[in-house]
Amino acid sequence: MNAAPTTAIGAHNAKIMNRFELTQRLVGHLKREEAVIGGIGNANFDLWASGPRAQNFYMLGSMGLAIPIAVGVAIAQPRRCVIALEGDGSLLMQLGCLATVAERNLKNLTIVIWDNGIYQITGSQPTASAESADLVAIARGAGIAESAWAADEEDFDRLIASALEGGGPRFIAARIDDKPAVGTTERDPVQIRERFMRGLGARSNRTG
Numbered sequence: 001m002n003a004a005p006t007t008a009i010g011a012h013n014a015k016i017m018n019r020f021e022l023t024q025r026l027v028g029h030l031k032r033e034e035a036v037i038g039g040i041g042n043a044n045f046d047l048w049a050s051g052p053r054a055q056n057f058y059m060l061g062s063m064g065l066a067i068p069i070a071v072g073v074a075i076a077q078p079r080r081c082v083i084a085l086e087g088d089g090s091l092l093m094q095l096g097c098l099a100t101v102a103e104r105n106l107k108n109l110t111i112v113i114w115d116n117g118i119y120q121i122t123g124s125q126p127t128a129s130a131e132s133a134d135l136v137a138i139a140r141g142a143g144i145a146e147s148a149w150a151a152d153e154e155d156f157d158r159l160i161a162s163a164l165e166g167g168g169p170r171f172i173a174a175r176i177d178d179k180p181a182v183g184t185t186e187r188d189p190v191q192i193r194e195r196f197m198r199g200l201g202a203r204s205n206r207t208g
């Protein structure tokens with residue numbers, strides 16, 4: 001059993017950090033071909049900008065699907081660590097997936113939520129997490145016991161390192177600023193899917 005990553009930090013006393021910086025920190029921890037599923041928009045833009053990895057999947061177009069896709073990968077490849085990166089607005093659209101994650105008790109799954117309190121990419125309309133909803137409390141209520149706010153960058157590092165040792169499912173939420181994403185993912189879903197499947201060893205390298 002790994003040391004519990006629980007912190008006493010609540011939704012509104014965690015440090016406000018930067019998504020690109022934290023994404024780079026996260027990618028720096030990846031040594032074992034972990035799968036990373038970036039949610040729509042900024043979550044996958046900053047993952048893309050953090051460097052090419054064949055085990056990255058970039059969700060284009062639909063909110064709230066990073067976690068459901070990660071669940072499928074985690075079930076299909078239980079020995080691989082799988083990380084879902086999702087925005088607060090996208091998670092709020094698909095909260096039911098948290099109960100599924102807890103119920104399936106996926107040891108190899110980590111969820112990272114970038115909580116900027118806005119639907120940034122469509123014009124920064126406020127989300128419910130800006131004022132009222134505490135996403136970590138929701139995850140705990142759904143049954144994911146190992147759910148925590150990252151207090152600051154060092155705490156985020158610690159939570160990620162611990163999550164990559166297994167003992168999931170883990171839910172890590174970070175409060176982030178409203179700086180735009182650093183890059184823009186290529187918009188070629190077939191390429192993205194094929195590269196990801198090869199990266200997971202689920203497709204051979206032959207073409208066609």
Ligand SMILES: Cc1ncc(C[n+]2csc(CCOP(=O)(O)OP(=O)(O)O)c2C)c(N)n1
Nearest residue numbers: 042061063087088089090118119120121122
């Ligand atoms: C089902 C669905 N509804 C609405 C949209 C339009 N849309 C795309 S991204 C987005 C906001 C995403 O917000 P969040 O997940 O918090 O990420 P942020 O933009 O803040 O990084 C919206 C409303 C969509 N693509 N799919």
